[in-house]
Amino acid sequence: MKNDADATHTLSPATFGEPWPEFNDGVTYRDLVRSPDSGLTLIEFYSRRHLSSAPSLGWLQRIENGQITVNGRVVADPNTVLRIGTELVYYRRPWKEPYAPFLLEVLFEDDHLIALNKPSGLQVLPGGLFQQRTVLTQLQWRMKNQESLLVDQESCPAPVHRLGRGTSGLLLCAKTKLAKTRLAAIFADKTSAVVGDRNFDNEVNKVGKMSKIYRALACGIINEDEIVIDQPIGTVKYPGVAKGLYVASPSGKPALSKVHVLKRDVQNNLTVVQVEIQSGRPHQIRIHLSYIGHPLIGDPLYLTGGRPQCSISETVGETFAEDGPANPVPGDCGYYLHAHQLVLYHPITNEVVKITAPLPAVFLSHESRE
Incomplete structure (x- = not known):
């Protein structure tokens, strides 16, 4: 069977992944x-x-x-x-899913957790055209290849939060049912607790608190050194997105992002920023930076004001049965966003865990420019 990637990659001890089959199973x-x-x-x-x-x-x-x-x-x-x-x-019916990378770097691992460095272009969970080429599939394949885990009924490798397909960086996954349950509670708790909370610490200072730090390349020059964005995020009906598209909305749910400017690249009209959130809403950083007039470089969907700007086509091609959305959708790539660091209390040992995902070359390049 043909694969769309070379199966002869040399894997380091901290890297895993199997090439994707040409077609999925439908x-x-x-x-x-x-x-x-x-x-x-x-x-x-x-x-x-x-x-x-x-x-x-x-x-x-x-x-x-x-x-x-x-x-x-x-x-x-x-x-x-x-x-x-x-x-x-x-x-x-089975189809050849679009290209997606398959190698995953392990940043942290113990008996309960595994933190991965997800490459841009790889979806976390099945959805749309990507039903097999996901992080979840690679985790499940890895479990099957580790014979010692097959007898452990508590093994349940699964991501506990999501990163957009175009977002790279740190993805936290549970390895057991207990860890998954406790981590899900932490993420849910911190999402609901952002109302009125403007105290973003770089370190965890109480049980259950977490901090997530991202790097992003934003359009234009941001004049302020720091901005706190508390625009609520809700959903609107949108073609190709069954549950609705997340957008900036006065009637939405609370969301809070702290933006810190790291570098102003006047020559290329962009700003390198660090964004800190506690858990977060779907596509929160993309929406919030767009809301203040500085959408992510290359974002095909959130262009300005925290809402989409694209025409809605009512035409249907002869091959529509193959399930291909005509408009930009949240999973489309092209933007520059990297989940850089995570700090939280370990859900089992209660120890403070700090994990960092190395910055991709594009971020290092822009940050090093004078």
Whole structure:
């Protein structure tokens, strides 16, 4: 089987990863028809319930291609009437996922945690076009290759927070169910505790507190040396994003970012910044820097004001059944954001843990310029 990466890479003891197969295994999505949908036709059901995945024409193509079963039987008639309790399964055929790196550097590891240096371009969890080429898949493959873990029923390697696909740097993962539960509680607690909290310390000073520090390249020259941004973040409907797009919104949830200017590159009209957050909302740094008029260099989505600026196309191509969004989406790469450092109390030992992900060359280059 062909791979899109060379399998002869020499791996250091602190690096792991297996090349991706050319095609994934496809994905199945299950639905159960409930009372409000009884009497709908097959095409009506999918067009109404899963419009964010594809418009009616896209679902029509999938039905006629035999990709949907009704109670275990392939049904190609879009006008089939559905009844309560009917089981529907949509099978998304195997596809060649877009290029994604596969090597992961281990920054810290013990019996409970593993911290990785995630490369830009690698998605953390399955979603959209990336169902196999994810950090989670590499973690699961690593567990299977370590025979000693196979007998440990408590082993549960999984990321406990997310980084955008285009974001590089430190990703904290749990190795056991207990660590995952406790870390999830810490992240949830610190996200909800940002209301009115402007005291960002570089070190943890109480149990459960954490600090995350990022590096970013922002458009334009930021005149202030430090800025505290407390713009709330909410969601709006957006094509290609099923649960809505996160944007700056007065009615959104609290979010707080402390921005510190490290370097002003007047010649290239950009500013190198350090941004500190406690846990955080999805795409918080991208949204907040955009909100103050300094979006990330190369960001294809958040251009200004913390909201997207792109046209919404209603046209559908003949190959829409392959599931490809036409507009920029949060997972698109091109921006420069790096999760640089994490400080927190260890969820099991209660010791202070400080982990740093080395800066990519592009950041070192800009920071070293006079």
